[in-house]
Amino acid sequence: xxxxxxxxxxxxxxxxxxxxxxxxxxxxxxxLLVALLTGALxxxxxxxxxxxxxxxxxxxxxxxxxxxxxxxxxxSVAAFFGIGAYGSxxxxxxxxxxxxxxxxxxxxxxxxxxxxxxxxxxxxPTLRLRADYLAIASLGLAEVVRLVVLNERWLTNxxxxxxxxxxxxxxxxxxxxxxxxxPGLRVEVxxxxxxxxxxxxxQASLNxxxxxxxxxxxxxxxxxAHRSPWGRVLRTIRSDEDLARAxxxxxxxxxxxxxxxxxxxxxLAGVFYTHLNLYVGPGDLDPITTFYAWVAVIxxxxxxxxxxxFGGIVIVTIREGTRFLNDVALPIDPAxxxxxxxxxxIVAVMRYRPQGILPPQRELIWPSAVxxxxxxxxxxxxxxxxxxxxxxx
Amino acid sequence: MSEGALPKDDVVLRVDDLQKSFGGLxxxxxxxxxxxxxxxxxxxxxxxxxxxxxFNLISGFYEPDGGTVEVNGTDVxxxxxYQVAEHGLIRTFQTPRKLEGMTxxxxxxxxxxxxxxxxxxxxxxxxxxxxESEAANxxxxxxxxxxxxxxxxxxxxxxxxxxxxxxLVELAxxxxxxxxxxxxxxxxxxxxPTLAKKLKDQIRRLNEQGTTFLLIEHDMEFVMDLAxxxxxxxxxxxxxxxxxxxxxxxxxxxxxxxxxxx
Numbered sequence: 131x132x133x134x135x136x137x138x139x140x141x142x143x144x145x146x147x148x149x150x151x152x153x154x155x156x157x158x159x160x161x162l163l164v165a166l167l168t169g170a171l172x173x174x175x176x177x178x179x180x181x182x183x184x185x186x187x188x189x190x191x192x193x194x195x196x197x198x199x200x201x202x203x204x205x206s207v208a209a210f211f212g213i214g215a216y217g218s219x220x221x222x223x224x225x226x227x228x229x230x231x232x233x234x235x236x237x238x239x240x241x242x243x244x245x246x247x248x249x250x251x252x253x254x255p256t257l258r259l260r261a262d263y264l265a266i267a268s269l270g271l272a273e274v275v276r277l278v279v280l281n282e283r284w285l286t287n288x289x290x291x292x293x294x295x296x297x298x299x300x301x302x303x304x305x306x307x308x309x310x311x312x313p314g315l316r317v318e319v320x321x322x323x324x325x326x327x328x329x330x331x332x333q334a335s336l337n338x339x340x341x342x343x344x345x346x347x348x349x350x351x352x353x354x355a356h357r358s359p360w361g362r363v364l365r366t367i368r369s370d371e372d373l374a375r376a377x378x379x380x381x382x383x384x385x386x387x388x389x390x391x392x393x394x395x396x397x398l399a400g401v402f403y404t405h406l407n408l409y410v411g412p413g414d415l416d417p418i419t420t421f422y423a424w425v426a427v428i429x430x431x432x433x434x435x436x437x438x439x440f441g442g443i444v445i446v447t448i449r450e451g452t453r454f455l456n457d458v459a460l461p462i463d464p465a466x467x468x469x470x471x472x473x474x475x476i477v478a479v480m481r482y483r484p485q486g487i488l489p490p491q492r493e494l495i496w497p498s499a500v501x502x503x504x505x506x507x508x509x510x511x512x513x514x515x516x517x518x519x520x521x522x523x
Numbered sequence: 524m525s526e527g528a529l530p531k532d533d534v535v536l537r538v539d540d541l542q543k544s545f546g547g548l549x550x551x552x553x554x555x556x557x558x559x560x561x562x563x564x565x566x567x568x569x570x571x572x573x574x575x576x577x578f579n580l581i582s583g584f585y586e587p588d589g590g591t592v593e594v595n596g597t598d599v600x601x602x603x604x605y606q607v608a609e610h611g612l613i614r615t616f617q618t619p620r621k622l623e624g625m626t627x628x629x630x631x632x633x634x635x636x637x638x639x640x641x642x643x644x645x646x647x648x649x650x651x652x653x654x655e656s657e658a659a660n661x662x663x664x665x666x667x668x669x670x671x672x673x674x675x676x677x678x679x680x681x682x683x684x685x686x687x688x689x690x691l692v693e694l695a696x697x698x699x700x701x702x703x704x705x706x707x708x709x710x711x712x713x714x715x716p717t718l719a720k721k722l723k724d725q726i727r728r729l730n731e732q733g734t735t736f737l738l739i740e741h742d743m744e745f746v747m748d749l750a751x752x753x754x755x756x757x758x759x760x761x762x763x764x765x766x767x768x769x770x771x772x773x774x775x776x777x778x779x780x781x782x783x784x785x
Contacts, residue, residue: 354647359632359640359657362625366633370620376582377700378608378636387643433624491624 184341214400217241291411431486552759565750634699
């Protein structure tokens with residue numbers, strides 16, 4: 131909108147960190163483009179990475195809806211992710227020990243329902259208590275879910291995992307046969323290094339489309355919700371729950387809503403992952419996923435939806451980017467380097483920018499009143515548009 | 524509404540035989556009193572008399588061991604704080620915590636009760652009604668801020684204003700919740716004299732417009748000037764109640780404060 135009408139004005143409006151993020155992103159995209167055109171990066175693999183980035187963005191958006199909005203400490207991101215992944219896989223996979231063979235849409239619904247029930251079950255006893263109890267319970271929940279998946283072979287196939295998972299668009303009209311129907315393309319932008327686009331590429335494009343739809347929907351829903359009176363109550367709870375209670379807000383209900391919505395978004399990430407990877411195993415429920423999601427949210431700025439998106443992408447870049455270091459002769463193995471690098475990033479953020487790279491203030495209602503450095507501006511979208519006039523005295 | 528027109532026996536808040544113990548300590552010990560509509564009732568007592576416990580019991584933050592609390596004739600004993608608030612009893616806190624990432628104006632907007640936009644589904648199902656109520660609430664918030672003469676703070680981050688200003692904002696915000704009775708926990712503690720004077724004027728003005736107040740305050744000059752009647756609490760029970768003069772001259776009150784007594 132504003133970016134198209136007035137690109138220069140929109141650029142001027144950016145805060146320094148925003149400009150920085152934009153700059154880094156553009157540079158990174160150019161780098162990727164060069165890598166793609168020269169054939170250093172396979173287009174199908176690239177799309178797979180975009181899918182992963184979308185998946186991590188979903189995870190961190192989900193966690194942001196819990197921790198960033200309301201201050202709920204959830205250490206079972208991996209469990210809800212796993213519920214989404216397994217829920218969908220068990221319904222759709224040909225190798226499923228229980229149902230199997232259903233349309234992926236059925237899998238999506240089942241996964242979300244299971245995640246919903248689980249979120250309620252863990253929320254009911256803990257959300258009336260102090261914040262730490264949810265943290266403890268969720269830590270336990272993550273382990274329980276992982277161990278159940280690992281050991282209940284009749285249900286989940288145990289450590290062998292689930293194979294034979296169809297793509298998400300299997301059984302849809304047109305889209306299910308779209309990858310095969312597309313002709314193989316040979317693109318040669320730089321002479322001598324042709325880029326070949328085949329069935330796998332089109333399949334991957336569909337996946338990217340799917341994750342963009344998921345993440346886009348989650349982002350816009352959360353963005354609207356965070357600015358709304360609903361989100362305002364959540365933000366009050368985060369700072370001072372007793373105040374919200376004294377002013378007549380049923381904080382238990384609000385916390386439950388925030389927890390359930392976040393958990394559903396995490397499960398959505400799991401559903402997508404199932405149909406991206408076409409295999410799920412108990413290893414996918416390792417706590418490292420929870421850790422990555424937390425890093426992404428803290429890095430991006432707790433409470434900030436844009437920050438969560440950005441953090442998710444950074445995590446994938448570090449996680450997958452370090453794979454390329456295999457080709458470079460390094461004195462140490464790149465795998466541990468990955469965690470080290472994430473550790474360094476977190477330490478640096480905490481030291482120099484504890485509020486995160488894109489803190490939420492700018493997303494909220496009257497940004498000019500919060501970010502003193504910025505120029506006064508009227509709210510950009512949503513309900514508050516109509517009363518922006520009250521901003522200037 | 525005018526104060527004089529109200530019947531004298533109109534009770535907004537009735538506390539009857541309220542009890543609460545922590546371990547072996549009876550923090551509230553068979554306390555009974557009533558707050559009549561249209562009054563500014565003061566609740567005083569030496570440190571540890573159980574004033575804050577009583578506030579927490581009344582507003583639903585603690586569950587009493589015995590006794591009842593009635594707001595506007597409805598028994599609210601054992602209800603959640605938000606339910607008590609829905610019956611028209613709003614309270615403030617001794618030390619208001621600052622709301623991060625909000626402007627004063629936004630912090631005000633938490634005040635109104637039962638906003639349509641507080642329903643997640645309605646945000647998407649009927650954005651129109653959400654927008655309308657937001658606009659109305661905002662206008663009301665602006666009006667109250669202006670009445671309190673703190674409209675210049677509206678766009679300040681809520682974390683940046685002084686403690687005294689925060690107390691004013693709290694009072695202003697509580698008015699957005701349209702309370703029948705407002706419980707103020709030490710409204711002028713740590714507030715400079717100028718702001719304290721301002722707070723006193725505001726409380727008096729709001730009272731004249733029909734809000735009933737019950738306030739805890741340690742500043743005797745403040746409370747004696749503002750409140751009538753005054754309820755004196757000592758060791759969890761009501762020692763006496765009456766006019767400021769009566770209380771001031773009551774030997775038991777003096778004993779309780781000076782620790783002379785038995």
